Amino acid sequence: MAYKAHKLLEGYEKANSDNLPEVNIIALAHFIAKDSNFISPEISNIKAMRNGRESYGESAIGYVQLKREGHITTVISCVAPEHKVTSNGYKVEIVVDSSKGEITSCKCYSCIAALGGCKHQLALLGWMHRRFEDKTPTEKACYWKKSKLSNVGKTIKFILVKDLGSKSKEKRKNMCKKKNKLSSEIIQKRKPKRKIYKVKSKINVRKDPDGVSFLQEVIAHMDCKLKKGNVKVIPELAKIFLPVDKFDSIDIHSLMKDELCDEVAKSTSNQTDNPLWRRLRYLRITASNLYAVAHCNTVNGSLVDILHGAKLRETSAMARGTRLESQVLQIVSKKQKMIFERCGLLTCPEHPIFGASPDGINENFTVEIKCPTNYKSYFNFIDSSGKIKPQCKAQVQLQMHLSGRKKSLFCVASPEFENNRKVKILPVDYDENYIRAVMVKAEQFWKNTIGKFVLE
Structure with a gap:
């Protein structure tokens, strides 16, 4: 026929x-x-x-x-x-x-x-x-x-x-606007720079989804002294974030108190449903993108946009992972005979530009959960020999480093978890030398990209 x-x-x-x-x-x-x-x-x-x-x-x-x-x-x-x-x-x-x-x-x-x-x-x-x-x-x-x-x-x-093609008049107008904006930015960059510290207009305009900028939330939210005006924000941030050798004796790390970091972790335990969790991640290197940042050589690519707060399109795999996360944590808790609590954003005064959000935590362990949709994506997290993949290793190591734990449980649910309720659990020991080396690389990339956007 x-x-x-x-x-x-x-x-x-x-x-x-x-x-x-x-x-x-x-x-x-x-x-x-x-x-x-x-x-x-x-x-x-x-x-x-x-x-x-x-x-x-x-x-x-x-x-x-x-x-x-x-x-x-x-x-x-x-x-x-x-x-x-x-x-x-x-x-x-x-x-x-x-x-x-x-x-x-x-x-x-x-x-x-x-x-x-x-x-x-x-x-x-x-x-x-x-x-x-x-x-x-x-x-x-x-x-x-x-x-x-x-x-x-x-x-x-x-x-x-x-x-020909699918671009509507509206899309073509938007493309023209972007080109005009790019031309304006090039012209602005050719102007002579002032010899004073100031916040770049791009950061002032480019805010996170809740409308709060980096300087307002990531720094000011962590210490009331900045809000009271006792610290000159821009010069002191420059002394921490810009890649230079020597500065005067000012330590901005001391302005991030452990008590406030603990308060943030507790108040953001529901993670994605919490606006504060999203705001405090803004411009921070998080555990999930640590490995990518440490090995990235593109200073103006999509990874920098993600650090700026750009949202990834939620796929069916991501939605499934969010839906099954609590169920998998229950299975892990039952198998290990341990009680785990939900965890918010972990921060540390020693490393102000890093953050991590484990899927579960107790006195001794952090827990990271992955829910692949098929057996091909299953091997994105665990290799054929049964070892944890490098990007996942960096993720759980940063979670342990910021939380002070020495052990972690890396859990990968079966692609057919809804039917068989199977979860592969890999114990991971803390490796201080490894994580500090990765963090040094990631921090250098942050200074060369995000640091230059924040400060002149």
Whole structure:
């Protein structure tokens, strides 16, 4: 039976923003890398990048339908030709294994170049990845509709170049604003600097989600002396945070009292539900990103944005982890025959720019919990030999360092935890030499990036 794009196949349903399977950048890159059809013709992959571009894919993809069979989802779309736009579209089929987070196959039917990896396959792959990257819409988006290119010469007599792609007028305006803002910042940077300390306007404007800046919360909140005006904030912060050799005898660490740090840990025990927890993490190096900060060489990348308070898009895996965290902690408590309490943000006067939030704590142990969604992501936390991964090691070591504990329990729940209630528990001993070496690297990166944003 001939394929008709506008008719649903038996067992299939119309695709929308709710039921489309996730295709992240790792799954996309892994599939293209292992498929010789896409990498053999050209080592540089320039054609692959061009064929998967947004301007073609957003205009060519139409009538997307899918069928779910357990963890396997088959997606079929009609992809319009790029040149003979009035010709029949090509049927492209992608199979995704949600349990492994992998693309298992991608086929294009009736295209003479299909056997060698054609542009229509790449167009649909790129389109599915962009749907994963899109922000969650307030309304459900339906993908069962005719593509823009296939309407040219029929309902649409022509299509303008500026209308190719999905960028709306509003998005284009925002892009222009960003470019103008960038130009203004470049001009400002070329102006001669004053020889006085001051807070940069970028920090003054760029606030955390609750509208409280670094100087107001991270420093002033930790010591009432700053609020009373007994300390000249900017010069003394410069003496701590800027990468210089010698200063006068002023120790701002002493202004962060242990009593206030304990109070913060208690008052932020509900973590993400607490606005104070989010504010006090602002511009701090936290245990979860310590390893990345210590090994980062990009001074203006996304990691710096995260330290500034940029929010990561909550994925289904993150939501699952938040939902199961308390259940896993109960299992761990029962297995270890210990009682653990929820823990807020841990800070330390000796290290004012660091913070950590373990998932549980008692007199002797900290607890860190991971809830992978599939067995592939399971090995993001524990390697094949059963050892904790480096980024997780740095995380639990900082938790122990700031809490004063000498032992930690690193707990990884089974991807099928809802059914089998299994949790792998790895005991970790405190390693002072290791964590201090990692913290030195991370602090240097902080000084070269965040420190320069805070102070001139």
